[in-house]
Amino acid sequence: MVGRSNAEKAIDISPARGANASFGPFRLFPAERKVEREGVPLPLSSRALDLLIVLVEHAGETVGHEELTLRVWRGLVVDSGSLRMQITSLRKALRDGEDGVRYIETVRGRGYCFVAPVSPLNSAPPVDSRAASSKSATLSKLALPPAPGRMIGREGAACAIAADLMSHRFLTIVGPGGMGKTTLAVAVAHAMLREFPEAVCFVNLGALSDPAHVASTVASTLGVTIQAEDALPGLKQSLRGARMLLVLDNCEHVISASAALAEQIFREAPQVHILATSREALRVDGEFTYLLPPLECPPPGPGPRADEAQAFPAVQLFMACAAASGSGFELSDENAVVVAGICSRLDGIALAIEFAAGRVGAYGIEGVASLLDSRFGLDWGGRRTALPRQQTLQATLDWSHELLSGSEQAVLRRLAVFVGTFTLEAAQAIAHRKGIDEDEVVIHVGDLIAKSLVSTATAEDGAVRYRLLETTRAYASEKLEASGEMRAVAESHARYFSRLLGSASGGRIELYRGSRALVLNEDLGNVRAALDWCFGDVGLRPRDAALGIDLAVAAAPALLQRLLLTECHKWSAKALSLLGDADRGSRQEMLLQETLAAAAMWTEGGGTDIRAAITRALAIAHQLGETSNRLRLLVGLHIFFVRAGDFRASLAVAEELETAARTSNDLSYRVVADWMLGGSHHFLGDQQAAERDFQEGFGRAGPRNLHLFGLDYHVRALVTYARVLWLAGRPDRAKVIAQDAIGEAAASGRSVDVCFALLYSAPVFLWCGDWSAAETSLAKLKQHSNWQALLSFHTTGLALEGELLVHRGETERGTAILREALRAMKAERHAVLVNRAACALAEGLIRSGELDEALAVIADALAPMQRGEEALELPELLRLRATVLLLMPGQGESQAEDCFMRSLECARRQHASAWQLRTATSLARLRITQGRREEAHELLSGVYRSFNEGFGTPDLEMAERLMIELNHPMGSAP
Structure with missing residues (x-):
């Protein structure tokens, strides 16, 4: 908002005016804002009076809702209920409807109409001539600073303040220093000159040092000459008949005297409206307060574009001030996130933003951001x-x-x-010291809130919490450093949060989302700061290793539960590195080893250090007799072996868990054992056993949302069960279960669950030939905010992307990606889908005619199986090998036929109808070329008839087309 005229245009608070009028027993005087009934003033609220003035002005006409709200609420956004409420109040005051007399009619869907006869009235209500004379004599010259040249983001606040000031007469704008209270008050005062022509007085109390001079300063600014030592009685007498707006600016340092004066003027000068500004409320009778919020900043999250950032008042002010400084800085999509971060870091405080923007020309935008990170620019002028x-x-x-x-x-x-x-309890624990007990801390926190140095916030659970604005915190931190109390206060801070997290968890890793994760939601910043302080080096040693270990033990499970995996790994590793000999083999080490392994599982892949951590924690759990920990660690070990492709070892772990779970009081582990057995049998190629295990697990009465090693086990079970269903010849059901897994993970909102479900459901969609569903899953996966942190998923995601491209016809690009992914999978020992990637790469190479390489890829994948390992992809690998051999000159049909027969035999052994169908289709084609059509038909139809669903999938459509061809000899019409 630039200049006085613009301010007045933006904030139009003048009431509707018209001629004096009479209707029934009433007389209306719009200029004096007065209505009488038979000579007696009628008490109406300001809003109701404004409505009456507008309706009488348009007597006999329908006045629409939009015009009424525009005239009465002066541009504020209000709902229709507020208008109806004021109309009801007005009707009641006018006794509308009594004895059949009507004043206001509702015109349905349009508005309201004043229906009583209205007559012009020339006489005005009597005026106290002495008061008017006093007013003109004493208030002839009033002081008002120039209208602000720039006021951004406060238009709505100014409009609301002006409207409330007219309604309530006495309002204080309250907020921290630098928030823009004075600028706002001056803008409101200028806008209200139309309501109080030449009767707006601005009194700056900021220069006063003696509260005794408040009344005399006000009197002097008003031009009132008072001879008595106590100026208040004479000031009240001068104001008693005046109609004016009195602005009292900067009351906080003389607040008692300002409050007393404002209260008495409000009581004894009924036409004086008072607007005050202060860092705390005056807390006197009649006062309404307006808590001035910070300028709105872009929310945290992904960086906004320039146009998105420019929509926020804090950014608008920053850019206006940067331009005024002559820096030539322009907002772009690249730097918008930096500007947004600066504004947020300064909490939307107008003065702080002005100072920071004024330094862009000297330091550049990145330089300003960096300097703010260090000292917040407290000394910038x-x-x-x-x-x-x-x-x-x-x-x-x-x-x-x-x-x-x-x-x-x-x-x-x-x-x-x-x-x-922070909570009030936390403030008491940290801020009390000798001379200030905990009860006094509570009182002082309340006083600091009243003085706008501490603000309140609402926690996730609805509880009230407190915070210091970052500028205030930086200032207070310098005071803390200078006081010599920093170490003692920081130590108390770390101990408090160690106790808080420890009491919430009881030193356990929770299987479900519980109180400790909720605690960490609000106190994450404090826990991080406390860990940094404890483990921070002083010389060559951490400040307080023992306290840091205690805090890490309390915090790491909560970090794991909230899936802050990188931090969980960092602090677990740090604490483990500092454990002394006396703490080796303790519950602390066991817990830290587990959280280290669980975090690394998803962020670092399948390294041997993960297995070492789990093995060490298992040994300690066995030694200490910690059954629940042992069961949980077995689950982690199972995940490790499956991801590493050691499916025999995973089956042994699942069987061990099944045995151990029978002695546990927690029936959840029986369910988990079933699902783990199902997963191991699936990857080992026994789909019948896998389906039985999964159905037993789903059939048991067990809770959902059970989280083990960072993963929802019901989601994990659904994903693997969908794969089993596809292989068993139920592709439609498989897709439904895969979508259920994605939906359940999405409902939980946990990043590992969501990404896991999207990643490992994609293969089912690809098997079913639903390229669109696969593409959607992979796109959502890459767009997920936590995708970059989950490094262990990246190579699998890359392989599935390559496979999709091959199916989409982008063979060259798809095979290039698959080559890269397959190399990475082997290097990272992430072998759970390595054979699938080999199949996809071989298929792409076959399509592009690179047969030698395709045969080499297949041979490499088959090598471990020839040593006794039989994985679920064996039938498909044998089918692809046969396909390559048929395409290579000189290889002969016999080798290919042998591979097809072995593939069919293996698929039957695995109870994998899907593999049988693919191989039967390929072999049937070979039989056709051999002239063995009847044999081909018998082979293919036998497998095809075993399917009851999925007839829209590519595999079944291809088989159906081939059967039609076989049913009709060459040259005959189908």
Whole structure:
């Protein structure tokens, strides 16, 4: 908002005006905002009176809802209920409907109409001539600063304040230093000049040092000459008959005197409207408060584009101030995230944003961001013409700090140790020291809130929490450093959160989302800061290794539960590296080894260090008799072996868990054991056993949302069960189960579950020939905010992308990706889908005619199986080998036929109808070329008839076409 005229245009708070009028027993005087019934003033709210004025002006006409809200609420957004409520109130005051007399009719769907006869009225209500004379004599010259040249993002606030000021007469704008209270008050005052022509007075109390001079300063600004030592009685007398707006700016340092004066003027001068600004409310009778919020900033998350960032007032102010400084800086999609971060880091405080923007020309946008990270620019200067206390953030905060008592200052600087929000209990635990007990901390926190140095926030569970604005926290942190209390306060801070997390968990890894994860949701910043402090080096040693280990043990399970896997791994590893000999073999080590392995499982792949950590934790659990820990660790070991492709070992672990689960009181592990057995049997190629195991697990009464090693086990079971169903010849059912897994994971919102379900359901869609569903899953996977952190998924995702491209006809690009993915899978020992990738690569190579390489890829995949390992992809690999041999000159049909027969035999042994169908189709083609059509028909039809669903999938469509061909000899019509 630029200049006075623009401010007045943006905030139109003048009431509707018209001629004096009479209707029934009533007389209406719009200019004096007065209505009488038979000479007696009628008490109406400001809104109801405005409605009456507008309706009487348009007597006999329908006035629409939009016009009424525009005239009465002056541009504020209100719902229709507010209008109806005011109309009801007005009708009641006018006694509308009594004795059949109507004043206001509702015109359905259009608005309202004033239906009573209206007559013009020339006489005005009597005016106190002495008061009017006093007003003109004493208030002839009133002071008002120039309208603000720039006011961004406060138009709605100014409109609301002006409207409330007319309704309630006494309002205080409350907010921290630098928020823009004075600028807003001046803008409102200028806009209200139309309501109070030449009767708006702005009194700056900021320069006062003696509260005794408040009344005399107001009187002097008003031009009232008072001879008595106590100026208040004379001031009240001068204002008693005046109609005006009195603005009292910067009341906080003389708040008692300002509050007393404002209260008495409000009571004894009924036509004086009072607008005050202060860092705390005056807390007197009649006062309404308007808590001035920070300027709105872009929300946290992915960086906004330039046009998106520019929609936020904080960014608008930053850019306007940067332009005014002559920096030439322009907002772009590349730097928008930096500007948004600066505005958010400064909490949307207008003065702080102005200072930071003014430094862009000197340091560049990245330089400003970097400097703010270190000291928040507390010493950066602003306008030279500003008041001294507003020329730097340091001066602004010094002003507030000096108004505090010594004990309030102590509590404020100790609260600076908190990062983000904190509870009152936490404040008591950290801020109390000798001379300030916990009860006094509660009182002082309340005082600091009232003084706008501490703000309140609402937690996820609805509880009230507290925080310091970042500029205030930086300032208070310097005070804490200077006080010599930093180490003691930081130690108390770390101990408090260690106790808090420990009491929420009881030193256990929870299987379900519980209280500890909720605690960490709100206190994550504090826990991180405490860990950094404990493990931070002083010389060559951490500040407090023992306390850091205790905190890591308490925090790591919660970090794992919230899937903050990188942090969980970092702090678990750090704590393990600092364990002393006395702590080896303890519950602490067991828990840290488990959280280390679970976090690494998803972020680092299948390294031997993961197995070593699980094995070590299992040994400790056995030694300590920790049954629940042992069961949980067996689940982790099973995941490790499956991902590494050691399916025999995974089956042995599943059987061990099944045996151990029978002695456990937690029946959930019986369900998990069934699902683990099903997974192992599936990958080993026994689909009949796998289906039986999964159905037994699903049939047991077990809870859902059971999380083990960072993964929802019901989701994991659904994903693998879908694969089993496809192989068993039920592709439609397989797709439904895969979609169920994706939906269940999405409902949980947990990143590992979501990404796991999307990644490992894609193969089912690819098998079913639903390229669109596969493409959607992989696209969602890559777009997920946590995809980049889940490194162990990347090679599998790459392989599936390559396979999809081959099916889409982009063979060259798909095979190139598959080559890269297959190499990475082998290097990372992530072998769960390595044979699938080999099949996909071989198929792509066959399509592109690179037969020698295709044969080499197949041979490499078959080598381990020839040593006794039989994986589920063996039938498909044998079928593809036969296909290559048939295409290679000189290889002969006999070798190919042998591969086909072995493939069929293996598929039957595995109870894998899907593999049987593919091989039977390929072999039937060979039989046709051999002239053995009847044999081909018998082979293919036998397998085809075993299917009861999935007839829209490519495999069954291809088989059906071949059977039609076989049913009709060459040359005959089908």
